[in-house]
Amino acid sequence: MKxxxxxxETFFPVKGGGTIRVxxxxxxxxxxGHNVKIFAPYGSQYDGENxxxxxxxxxxxxxxxxxxxxxxxxxxxxxILKTSVRLVFEDYDFLMAHIAVAGISSIPARIFKLxxxxxxxxxxxxxxxxxxxxxxxxxxIERMIPHFYDxxxxxxxxxxxxxxxxxxxxxxxxxxxxxxxxxxxxxxxxRELGHFVFSGGIEAHDGVDIILRAVALLKEKYxxxxxxxxxxxxxxxxxxxxxxxxxxxxxxxxxxxxDHREIPKYHRKASAGIICDRYMPATEIALVVRGVEYMGSxxxxxxxxxxxxxxxxxxxxxxxxxxxENIKALAQKMEWVINNPKxxxxxxxxxxxIAENKYDWGKNAEEIVKRCESIxxxxxxxx
Numbered sequence: 001m002k003x004x005x006x007x008x009e010t011f012f013p014v015k016g017g018g019t020i021r022v023x024x025x026x027x028x029x030x031x032x033g034h035n036v037k038i039f040a041p042y043g044s045q046y047d048g049e050n051x052x053x054x055x056x057x058x059x060x061x062x063x064x065x066x067x068x069x070x071x072x073x074x075x076x077x078x079x080i081l082k083t084s085v086r087l088v089f090e091d092y093d094f095l096m097a098h099i100a101v102a103g104i105s106s107i108p109a110r111i112f113k114l115x116x117x118x119x120x121x122x123x124x125x126x127x128x129x130x131x132x133x134x135x136x137x138x139x140x141i142e143r144m145i146p147h148f149y150d151x152x153x154x155x156x157x158x159x160x161x162x163x164x165x166x167x168x169x170x171x172x173x174x175x176x177x178x179x180x181x182x183x184x185x186x187x188x189x190x191r192e193l194g195h196f197v198f199s200g201g202i203e204a205h206d207g208v209d210i211i212l213r214a215v216a217l218l219k220e221k222y223x224x225x226x227x228x229x230x231x232x233x234x235x236x237x238x239x240x241x242x243x244x245x246x247x248x249x250x251x252x253x254x255x256x257x258x259d260h261r262e263i264p265k266y267h268r269k270a271s272a273g274i275i276c277d278r279y280m281p282a283t284e285i286a287l288v289v290r291g292v293e294y295m296g297s298x299x300x301x302x303x304x305x306x307x308x309x310x311x312x313x314x315x316x317x318x319x320x321x322x323x324x325e326n327i328k329a330l331a332q333k334m335e336w337v338i339n340n341p342k343x344x345x346x347x348x349x350x351x352x353x354i355a356e357n358k359y360d361w362g363k364n365a366e367e368i369v370k371r372c373e374s375i376x377x378x379x380x381x382x383x
Contacts (some may be wrong), residue, residue: 001034004092006083008067008076011038011058012046014260016201017289021155021365022098023123024177026056028209028365032373034224037092039083041075066201067357068217080105084311086114094376099123100138104143110280111147116379119146120174121163122155124282132242139281142277146171150375153368156287158307174368175311176289177361178296179298185298185352186268194225194338197270197299198264198288202233207276207285207325209235209242214331216246222338223250232257267297271344272337275303278325286310289342291361295351300344302333318351 003265005026007283009019020036029036037057041064044308052058061082064075080101084110087095087109094119103119110117114278124142143166146152147266154160160173197214202208208229215227229252236254242253255266267273273294277283287308295312303318313319322329337344 001373003029003094003372004039004082004087004090005035005036005096005098006039006087006100006102006106007030008041008064008079009098010041010043010064011052011060012042012044013047014053014256015066015257017097018122020178020260020289021120022363023056024361025120025167025368026052027054027095028056028362028369029372030056032369037090038275039086039090041079043179048345051153056215058332060200061086063382064311076101078242084108092119094372096120096372097149100145101140103148104141105147107145117149118151118368118375119149120153120155120368121146121159122286123136124159124285126226137360150379151371154372156285156308157309158287158311159285162285172371173293174357174364175287176292177261177359177364178179178289178292179356179361180296180356183264183267183293185349186312188342190268191271191341191345192226192269193271193341194222194227195271196226196289196302196334196337197230197294198274198276199230199266199293200288201324202229202231202236202239204235204276206235207279208239209280210276210325210327210330211274212239212242212246212248212252212280213224213327214334215248215251217327217331218335218338219248219251222335225334227252227336229254229271229350230258230263230266263293264297267299269293270297270299271341272334272348273301274330274334275301275309275332276324277306277309280305284308294306295355295359298345298348298352300337300351300370302330302337305329316347318347318354320347 007022026036036220042060069075081104097103097119120326128203153174164173284306291312302326305321315321322333
């Protein structure tokens with residue numbers, strides 16, 4: 001089967017949970033003997049390659065730098081137009097679109113070619129835009145897009161509920177996964193008391209500033225407290241300045257963007273991982289990659305009470321839940337981890353077992369691929 005995977009996520013370098021999800025699905029297609037080609041934007045490390053990791057075919061649509069491209073909405077409009085034309089003339093047997101932007105760009109090909117298809121959703125894009133027009137109009141468009149596809153895979157039950165509310169059938173849930181060979185637990189002696197980690201994008205909705213203020217509340221009582229912030233984003237410089245204002249320069253390390261394969265070494269020394277999302281439509285349904293990677297590393301998760309997080313975390317078992325945007329509540333959960341290192345370690349190991357059972361990328365990506373194969377088989381039987 002010739003498979004076209006279309007995504008708005010940027011490759012070269014691989015950044016963000018969405019790109020990882022697409023890559024893992026593509027790798028699973030290839031392992032099962034299919035010919036795969038990814039159509040996506042490219043970043044600063046792109047030198048015209050026609051393959052990504054693992055020998056998967058790649059077509060670079062246009063340059064879009066995550067967190068760096070200005071007027072991103074116009075850049076994605078260019079991406080939509082170029083991809084729409086390309087797909088109409090591309091030779092493939094099955095079309096998989098990843099998230100709404102790619103979903104829009106794939107619709108003309110769906111109409112003209114009538115090929116079997118699936119759209120994979122792990123975000124609500126319109127909920128993240130700062131453009132007033134997009135905030136007003138895009139949610140309505142985003143609700144329509146899944147109806148152009150044979151089936152819909154969602155990364156959380158909260159997101160699947162949103163899609164089902166539109167009347168769409170054939171909706172199923174496959175959460176993000178973790179590479180269990182890459183993300184492995186450290187032993188109890190390696191964990192640094194009072195060392196917390198945040199990994200991911202640094203945007204307003206990610207709440208890194210809230211974490212910094214929680215650290216500031218705890219610093220006087222626990223001067224050894226440490227926070228590693230792994231990632232970049234439009235709010236990185238603001239967070240660095242806030243860190244200085246709060247007198248936390250000796251307590252907080254900002255790594256900037258690092259290769260995904262380097263993240264586990266920061267997890268190994270930490271005593272807990274933090275998810276601190278503010279409320280937005282997109283964050284409310286998110287079951288984020290950083291969460292399952294914390295679990296794979298055997299870290300307890302301290303997370304805000306967004307719906308997606310509640311699917312991932314059993315409060316008091318594999319993590320601790322706090323009221324979103326409540327700095328004192330977050331600080332209290334962090335203090336519990338500091339005062340209960342053995343309990344926190346055991347909590348993290350429970351999370352590792354859950355990750356092995358529910359969040360193995362190999363199994364989860366393969367589930368999506370098997371659904372695609374089933375759709376294609378049904379299509380062939382009809383014709």
